[in-house]
Amino acid sequence: MKKLILKATLLFLIIVTTVNAQFNLYTYYQGVYDDNIFNTSNQVSDFVNSLSFGSAYNIESEFNNIQLYYEGNLSLFQTTTSKSFNTHRIGLVETHLFSIDDNPLNFGVNYSFRNNQDEFEVYNFNQLSAYLNYRYSISESDYILPGYVFNRNDYKNFTLFSHNEHRLFLTWISNFESQTSLTLNAEYLLKQYFEEYNFDGYLNDASQIKFKANVGQSLSDLTGLSGYITYRKNLSEGSRYLISDSLVYYEEEIFNDIYSYDGVEIGIGFTHYFNEKLQLSLEGKYNFRSYSSLPAVSRDGTELSVMREDKLFGLGAGLSYDLSSLIKGISISASWNYFKNSSNDYFYKYSNQIISLSLDYDF
Numbered sequence: 001m002k003k004l005i006l007k008a009t010l011l012f013l014i015i016v017t018t019v020n021a022q023f024n025l026y027t028y029y030q031g032v033y034d035d036n037i038f039n040t041s042n043q044v045s046d047f048v049n050s051l052s053f054g055s056a057y058n059i060e061s062e063f064n065n066i067q068l069y070y071e072g073n074l075s076l077f078q079t080t081t082s083k084s085f086n087t088h089r090i091g092l093v094e095t096h097l098f099s100i101d102d103n104p105l106n107f108g109v110n111y112s113f114r115n116n117q118d119e120f121e122v123y124n125f126n127q128l129s130a131y132l133n134y135r136y137s138i139s140e141s142d143y144i145l146p147g148y149v150f151n152r153n154d155y156k157n158f159t160l161f162s163h164n165e166h167r168l169f170l171t172w173i174s175n176f177e178s179q180t181s182l183t184l185n186a187e188y189l190l191k192q193y194f195e196e197y198n199f200d201g202y203l204n205d206a207s208q209i210k211f212k213a214n215v216g217q218s219l220s221d222l223t224g225l226s227g228y229i230t231y232r233k234n235l236s237e238g239s240r241y242l243i244s245d246s247l248v249y250y251e252e253e254i255f256n257d258i259y260s261y262d263g264v265e266i267g268i269g270f271t272h273y274f275n276e277k278l279q280l281s282l283e284g285k286y287n288f289r290s291y292s293s294l295p296a297v298s299r300d301g302t303e304l305s306v307m308r309e310d311k312l313f314g315l316g317a318g319l320s321y322d323l324s325s326l327i328k329g330i331s332i333s334a335s336w337n338y339f340k341n342s343s344n345d346y347f348y349k350y351s352n353q354i355i356s357l358s359l360d361y362d363f
Contacts, residue, residue: 020060026362028052036352037080039341043350046083050075065095082118105134122157123254145171159195161240161251166190179218186211191259193240201293206236206259222273230265232258239293252294263289277322287312296345304344311342329362 028051035045056069071089091110097103113126133147149167156162169187176182187210196204214228236259240251252260267285274280289310295303320333339352 022058022060023055024058024362025055026053026360028358028360030356030358032354032356034352034354036350037077037083039339039350039352040347041350044080046077046079048075048077063097067093069093082120083116085114085116085120087114088112103134103136105132107132123155124157125153125155127154128152141175143173145169145173147171154194158242158254160193160197160242161255162194164192164194166192181214181216183214183216184212185214189259201238203236203238203240206234208235208259209233224271226269226271228265228267230263232261232263234259234262234292237292250294252291260294261289261291263287277325279320281316281318281320283314283316285312285314287314296343297347299346306344308343308345308348310345310348312339313341314339327361331360333358333360 030048030050030052032048032050033045034048036043037046037048038044050073052071052073054069054071056067059066069089069091071091073087075085077083089110089112091108093106093108096105096107098105107130109128109130111126111128114124115121116123129149129151131147131149133145135143135145137143147169149165149169151165151167153165154162167187167189169185171186172182172184174182189208189210190205191207192205193203210230210232212228212230214226216224216226218224239260242249242251242254250260251257265285265287267283270282272280287310289312291308291310294308296306296308297303314337316335316337318333318335320331323330323332335354335356335358337352337354341348341350341352343349
């Protein structure tokens with residue numbers, strides 16, 4: 001018995017000395033002026049106070065890293081107060097190394113929910129999500145990353161839109177001596193609705209394929225340039241919609257559904273560090289969307305004989321400054337974004353300008 005107790009004590013001491021545990025907290029405040037909060041031709045502006053907060057408990061050993069975390073957000077709209085909401089997420093992430101600093105297997109599961117107010121309560125939802133991916137080294141500079149993501153999205157007030165989502169992806173990553181990086185990604189997405197209906201053109205599932213290429217180039221020790229192109233192809237014919245008081249509400253309009261269109265997005269980014277504390281970022285993008293089953297609408301609300309098409313042009317600039325020399329873990333940033341959307345649907349002809357100031361404190 002004494003030998004058994006001694007062995008158990010030694011085992012416990014070995015575990016304690018080989019496993020490191022760490023607890024950390026963060027808070028993040030963002031003040032946002034948005035001159036078009038609904039991204040429509042109605043052009044409704046507002047100021048949003050957004051406070052994010054979170055905590056994580058990390059358990060690290062030689063080949064395993066485990067994290068338990070919580071993330072929360074409270075966003076308050078000053079004018080359209082009924083649009084205020086809060087979100088919460090709890091989760092677990094594990095990273096297993098098959099060799100030191102190489103070939104990690106990542107697994108995660110989390111549960112999140114969102115609470116809206118007043119008339120926006122109909123958009124309340126909860127999500128159960130899990131993912132698995134494995135990064136395998138082909139060589140010192142080349143990697144492949146296969147993976148799978150599962151999401152269970154439940155809209156208790158829009159049950160006909162509740163669904164399970166499956167995502168299978170494969171990513172290739174290469175780094176070259178010229179300080180160029182190349183990332184290629186292919187993804188298959190499948191959405192399966194909880195409720196099934198036998199109506200012509202009314203989907204019980206939807207699928208899409210996505211391809212993305214990203215190139216990054218270091219111009220100097222302090223400057224970098226990147227560009228990407230993304231292509232989406234909708235593999236489904238039909239749509240889901242809700243009829244209320246003789247009006248038709250398409251899923252694409254309620255939730256901005258990514259399965260509903262074919263599209264191409266092109267973007268470019270520029271980053272420069274003036275010093276180890278001050279960073280400048282610039283970006284621009286163009287996005288074309290051709291909706292498969294969403295008719296365009298005229299100014300008086302009449303459905304047209306053509307499907308909706310959008311062309312979005314965007315610009316952005318940001319500055320961030322690390323204030324850790326004054327208070328450890330604190331940084332401040334400011335950003336400006338401008339979007340111009342051209343559409344054959346009158347309701348979605350709009351511009352949008354967003355100005356934000358953020359304060360991030362990690363301790």
